[in-house]
Amino acid sequence: MTNEIYVTDIETTGTDPKTDEIIEIGSQKWINPQPSFGVEGPDEQTSWVKFSALVRPNQSVPAETSAIHHLTDWHLSEALDLSDVLTDFTYKMHPRPIFAAHNSTFEASFLEASLAEKGVKPRWICTYKLALHLFPDAPSHSNSSLFYFLGVFKNLPEFWESFLQKNRLHRAWPDAYITTQLLNIFLNYVSIPEALRISSAPxxxxxxxxxxxxxxxxxxxxxxxxxxxxxxxxxxxxxxxxxxxxxxxxxxxxxxx
CATH class of the missing domain: 1.10.287 (Helix Hairpins)
Known part of the structure; x- marks a missing residue:
């Protein structure tokens, strides 16, 4: 079992992996995961490594999609293509890493084929499925709703107020960072092998x-x-x-x- 989890989020031109493309990848590599109920910072046992990159697609970004993440053709005009971005992202990555995402089916549908070309075949933890399993009566199981429902903001309001002012949600890395905090809580209740099992089942x-x-x-x-x-x-x-x-x-x- 690898001692790293890549908590990952993507932004895309749309929702269909057959016709749409990735335009941003954000990931928080969690090294030696040691779950807690607070915000973890780098220390001797656990640490985070940030990855964030825009991706130049082969199509224009539709206006209705830009309205969600506020990325446009202008932002992406000088970005690297997906293959080059993934070359950077997967550098020295274990060939069977653990990835985590909120609704990992979406991320997997866009990423897996391109990752396979780099020799990487991830196993997935789905924090959405973990939330359904652990907190079925939550009013909503969206990333942002769970962030408040589980008290992540309440634990360190000054930190999160500063974070939210500096980072726009519905962008890849900020959303991945929020997902990391949810996973940090969930792994107090289930082990990583259990999380993988729950995530692989309906x-x-x-x-x-x-x-x-x-x-x-x-x-x-x-x-x-x-x-x-x-x-x-x-x-x-x-x-x-x-x-x-x-x-x-x-x-x-x-x-x-």
């Missing part, structure tokens, strides 16, 4: 996030007809939704016996 979702009549309601409250509808082969739901619907349908059938 998540049990707390609330439905689709259809007008069901959005925002708890999956545990859904009736068998709705669960059966979700599981129909013609539906195109992701693995987490299918797993959750099957879990609650099986549970309902057991209770009926």
């Amino acid at each position: 998540a049990l979702l707390p609330k439905v996030n689709f259809t007008k009549d069901h959005r925002g309601k708890k999956w545990a409250q859904m009736d068998e007809s709705f669960l059966t509808w979700v599981l129909h082969p013609d539906r195109d739901f992701d693995a987490d939704v299918i797993h959750t619907a099957q879990y609650w349908l099986d549970k309902a059938k057991q209770e009926d016996e």
Whole structure:
């Protein structure tokens, strides 16, 4: 097991890895992870190494995407291309490193093929899935919401106020840094091997996030007809939704016996 975790975030031109491109990579390398409930700084046991780079894409950044991260063609005009950025990023990297990201499926979908060209095949920790597992009743499982819900800001308000003034969220490295603080908390409850196992399995979702009549309601409250509808082969739901619907349908059938 490697003693480094690369907590990573990317910004892109859109959400489809088949047609869109990475325009920024930010990563916080956590060396010798020693989790705590505060903000960790460099010391003899654990340390952080920052990586941040813009990436020049082969397409223009759509206005609606710039509105999220505020990166435009102007910002990227003199950036390196993705291959060169990843050459720098993966320099001396273990061939099977541990990466972490909030909703790692997204980062993996954009990064894995290009990382493989550099001889790197990461294992992924998903802090979104860890949050669902550890804090299923949190009001939201977004990065920013968990940052406040778990008291990260409250622990060191002066530090975080300064950080948020200097760093724009929805940019790659600041978001990766926030994710690092969440992972720092989560690893007090689960080991790294457990985190990898949870991250590789479908998540049990707390609330439905689709259809007008069901959005925002708890999956545990859904009736068998709705669960059966979700599981129909013609539906195109992701693995987490299918797993959750099957879990609650099986549970309902057991209770009926």
